[in-house]
Amino acid sequence: MSDFLVVGGGVIGMMTTLQLADAGHEVTLLERGACGRESSWAGGGIVSPLYPWRYSAPISRLSTWSEGYYPELALRLLEETGIDPEYRQKGLLYLRVDDEPRALGWARAVGKPLERVAAEFLYAKEPSALPGCDGALWMPTLGSIRNPRLVKALRERLAAMPKVRIVEGCEVTGLQREGRRVSAVDAGAERFTAGEVVVCGGAWAAELLGSLGVGLPVRPVKGQMILFKAPPGLLQRVVLMDGRYVIPRADGRVLAGSTLEEAGFDKGTDRAARESLWESATRIVPALAGCEVEHHWAGLRPGSPDGTPFIGRVPGLDNLSVNAGHYRNGLVLAPASTRLLVDQLLEREAILDPSPYRLEGRLNTTM
Missing domain, CATH: 3.50.50.60 (FAD/NAD(P)-binding domain)
Known part of the structure; x- marks a missing residue:
């Protein structure tokens, strides 16, 4: 036992x-x-x-602790297994945030680096991002991991x-x-x-x-995502706009997500979701329109x-x-x-x- x-x-x-x-x-x-x-x-x-x-304070407290732990965990697993989880801390750019004052107030209250940046900064970081933006919110400490x-x-x-x-x-x-x-x-x-x-x-x-x-x-809440086979360097960091996001990987691939669907335990994919994700991703990074969609899948989140x-x-x-x-x-x-x-x-x-x-x-x- x-x-x-x-x-x-x-x-x-x-x-x-x-x-x-x-x-x-x-x-x-x-x-x-x-x-x-x-x-x-x-x-x-x-x-x-x-x-x-x-999000509520209880979720923020868990998130803050976890964010500080992931670099250590990724290094440990790489050393012990030889498998690189690809933790990347390159920051996140938020485009078209409609509650920007709330976001900046939250950042000041919790001591999180988050600032409004001009268009020049945005396009210096991500030249392929949606043209014509007058700026963005920038969170330099955000990381991502290749799950x-x-x-x-x-x-x-x-x-x-x-x-x-x-x-x-x-x-x-x-x-x-x-x-x-x-x-x-x-x-x-x-x-x-x-x-x-x-x-x-x-x-x-x-x-x-x-x-x-x-x-x-x-309860299960379905989410569908797609993966673009993009050239290395097209996108360097996470970009989020209108509730959808694109996430770069070290080999150049770019994930785009995600849907929110109440569909029980059904994990099927469908054309409408694929087209919606493609449209969102190519608005955020127009150059993705010329890249192959390599994979389309769905998962079930544990909704509460x-x-x-x-x-x-x-x-x-x-x-x-x-x-x-x-x-x-x-x-x-x-x-x-x-x-x-x-x-x-x-x-x-x-x-x-x-x-x-x-x-x-x-x-x-x-x-």
Whole structure:
């Protein structure tokens, strides 16, 4: 029997497993498909909420802590696995922001570098950006990470750790309860036991907890993205306009996203979304119109009522915890949200006040 059983092998589940194993614990990680192949793989990798001044303080606190941790994590994974997650801190340019005074006020209040820059600055940074802008908002500290490589590196590191067991292709079908404890986790014909169970199931978290009568208000929200095969150097940094964004990779490729769709667990792509994403991307960087669209995909975000994740113990159960409901910011908040939960599991001093993220008063339960 492992010390910990982590259900869900996305970036949240894998970072949780890594921290628990770093602390010397035996961890079993269960993943219904392949680790890191759901929303962790499908997102864009911007290490910040898109418009951070529009989010609540609890989300901002998680985001700020995570942003400071990503450079260290990327270097560690490169050293330990040889896989470069491609953390790039080249800043972000915001075009056509309609609540600019609010943005600048937020930046002053939290001490975040954000300023209004003139057109000359904008086009010196990104000559290919939408022509005719009179300026932009500039956040120089923003970074991005190549999330498919991040999750590949995390899995590689975990696979090399003697105290970690990874079980993929293992869909959990139910959680068994005895008194105030989860006694077992069923996955088809297999049954797993552990001292502590942690559900990091992303968009599927509510279904996982449903067998215990726990009403976790997390739902799937589909997002579609496209990838341009652009020449290296066409775009150097993230550019955001009208809620859509383009993200450069080190090899020149450019991601464009993303849609927001209430479509249940459907991960299909469609022509209308592709055309909408193409139009948004080519408005932001007109030269992308001459580049091949190399890939088009969709992922399922774990939507929650206000975007604040559920982090902590499930009320009424002494050995079941949850880390889910990050909505559009799973990758953004992953380092802080996993550290916050692991601090509680190991009874360490927490990096942040855990109370805004607790489950008490935020879910319906029939237990």
